[in-house]
Amino acid sequence: MRLSTRAQYAVRAMVDLSLHSEGRPVSLREIAQREDIPLNYLEQLFNRLRRGNIVESVRGPGGGYLLARESAAILVGEIVATVEEPLTPVSCMDKGKGRCTRTAACTTHTVWEMLGERIRNFLDSITLEDLVSEARRRIAGAEQ
Amino acid sequence: MRLSTRAQYAVRAMVDLSLHSEGRPVSLREIAQREDIPLNYLEQLFNRLRRGNIVESVRGPGGGYLLARESAAILVGEIVATVEEPLTPVSCMDKGKGRCTRTAACTTHTVWEMLGERIRNFLDSITLEDLVSEARRRIAGAEQ
DNA sequence: GTATAGTTGACAAAAATTGTATGGTATGTT
DNA sequence: AACATACCATACAATTTTTGTCAACTATAC
Numbered sequence: 001m002r003l004s005t006r007a008q009y010a011v012r013a014m015v016d017l018s019l020h021s022e023g024r025p026v027s028l029r030e031i032a033q034r035e036d037i038p039l040n041y042l043e044q045l046f047n048r049l050r051r052g053n054i055v056e057s058v059r060g061p062g063g064g065y066l067l068a069r070e071s072a073a074i075l076v077g078e079i080v081a082t083v084e085e086p087l088t089p090v091s092c093m094d095k096g097k098g099r100c101t102r103t104a105a106c107t108t109h110t111v112w113e114m115l116g117e118r119i120r121n122f123l124d125s126i127t128l129e130d131l132v133s134e135a136r137r138r139i140a141g142a143e144q
Numbered sequence: 145m146r147l148s149t150r151a152q153y154a155v156r157a158m159v160d161l162s163l164h165s166e167g168r169p170v171s172l173r174e175i176a177q178r179e180d181i182p183l184n185y186l187e188q189l190f191n192r193l194r195r196g197n198i199v200e201s202v203r204g205p206g207g208g209y210l211l212a213r214e215s216a217a218i219l220v221g222e223i224v225a226t227v228e229e230p231l232t233p234v235s236c237m238d239k240g241k242g243r244c245t246r247t248a249a250c251t252t253h254t255v256w257e258m259l260g261e262r263i264r265n266f267l268d269s270i271t272l273e274d275l276v277s278e279a280r281r282r283i284a285g286a287e288q
Numbered sequence: 289g290t291a292t293a294g295t296t297g298a299c300a301a302a303a304a305t306t307g308t309a310t311g312g313t314a315t316g317t318t
Numbered sequence: 319a320a321c322a323t324a325c326c327a328t329a330c331a332a333t334t335t336t337t338g339t340c341a342a343c344t345a346t347a348c
Contacts, residue, residue: 001147001228001263002304003256004336011255015248027293035248041338047295060346061292076255084145104159104179107279111155111220111270112147118266119145122259135251146335148305171324182307191326204315205323 003080009037010045010083011076011131017055018071018132025057025064045083052082071132077123147224153181154189154227155220155275161199162215162276169201169208189227196226215276221267 016031028046032039046065049055054074055065067074160175172190176183190209193199198218199209211218 001145001151001224003145003259006336007145008252008256011252012248015251019248025293029293038338040340043294043296044338050294057294058346059292059294059344060348062347063293063345065294080145104156104163104275104279107159107275107282108152108155110278111267111275112152115147115263115266118262119259122262123255126255131248131251131255134254135248138251150305169324173324184309185307187325187327188307194325201325202315203313203323203325204317206316207314207324209325 004084006045006083007080009035009042010049010079013037013042013045014049014054014074014079014128015131015135017065018067018128019135021064021066023066025062025066027064030064048083049079052078054079054082067128070129072127072129074128075124076126076128076131077120079128080123081120148228150189150227151224153179153186154193154223157181157186157189158193158198158218158223158272159275159279161209162211162272163279165208165210167210169206169210171208174208192227193223196222198222198226211272214273216271216273218272219268220270220272220275221264223272224267225264 012035013031016035017026020026020030020034028039028042031037032042046055046057050057050065053068056068057063057065156179157175160179161170164170164174164178172183172186175181176186190199190201194201194209197212200212201207201209
């Protein structure tokens, strides 16, 4: 049970982006440096985030990425789901085969389904804004 | 975010074991056949489950495994944690380095920590007995 | 037109997971 | 005692997934 670094990178990058963009686009190069994430890898992630309508891109020099919405309207769960694709804890759930014989398998499935729901609910209960203000508090605290 | 098949196998096998053991040891061969799990792989899992005090083994012919406790006292979270080892969603948490610079990384950590806690709490809220009685209901329903 | 920076897809490296093989040890049965 | 069963343990191979890299392209500000 492990969250991919994809998801971790994505959330961190989004926090970083929110913190440093004051309406201005932020380049991935900046983010990659500050957060120590491989640039090319970040590009892949932001492609997904863009298609997922979480960020918008500005091309050309001085370009970069912007939040597609205000940070209070972006859920952590969205970010994770977008870069992660299936957020079901068990693979046999995606294919709608519904085979499920009478074995124990069938019974345990409901557990994994519920677990997946809990995970999604939790991550959807946190907004990007929550993390950003938490981060600001942290920075303010460290500066003293 | 995906649960290993290890964990799925382990929980299924434990349900199967509970269903078919009436105080008698159940061999892994049986379980492997019914649940369609590679025998050698199951053996590895049950080694961990034994060391984790979730099952007891009986060697020799007619041997097999028994629950170490009544099924109502065995939590699904225990089973998963035992075969899975670290149940933290993020790897950098195991090593107690506590590095955590002032970047966004630090802020997101608390999210993953809380997520891990939620996952554990949920899985610990379900007992093996819950699953077994659910399975029995399912079987009874299918027989009509 | 040149430099910046996003866009895309293919691919390679690395890690983790899953599964297999082999050789053991304990024990009940004949 | 011999034999069969079934657990015990470790090493290793195959596979899959994840992570990261490369190269070529497009848009745009200056």
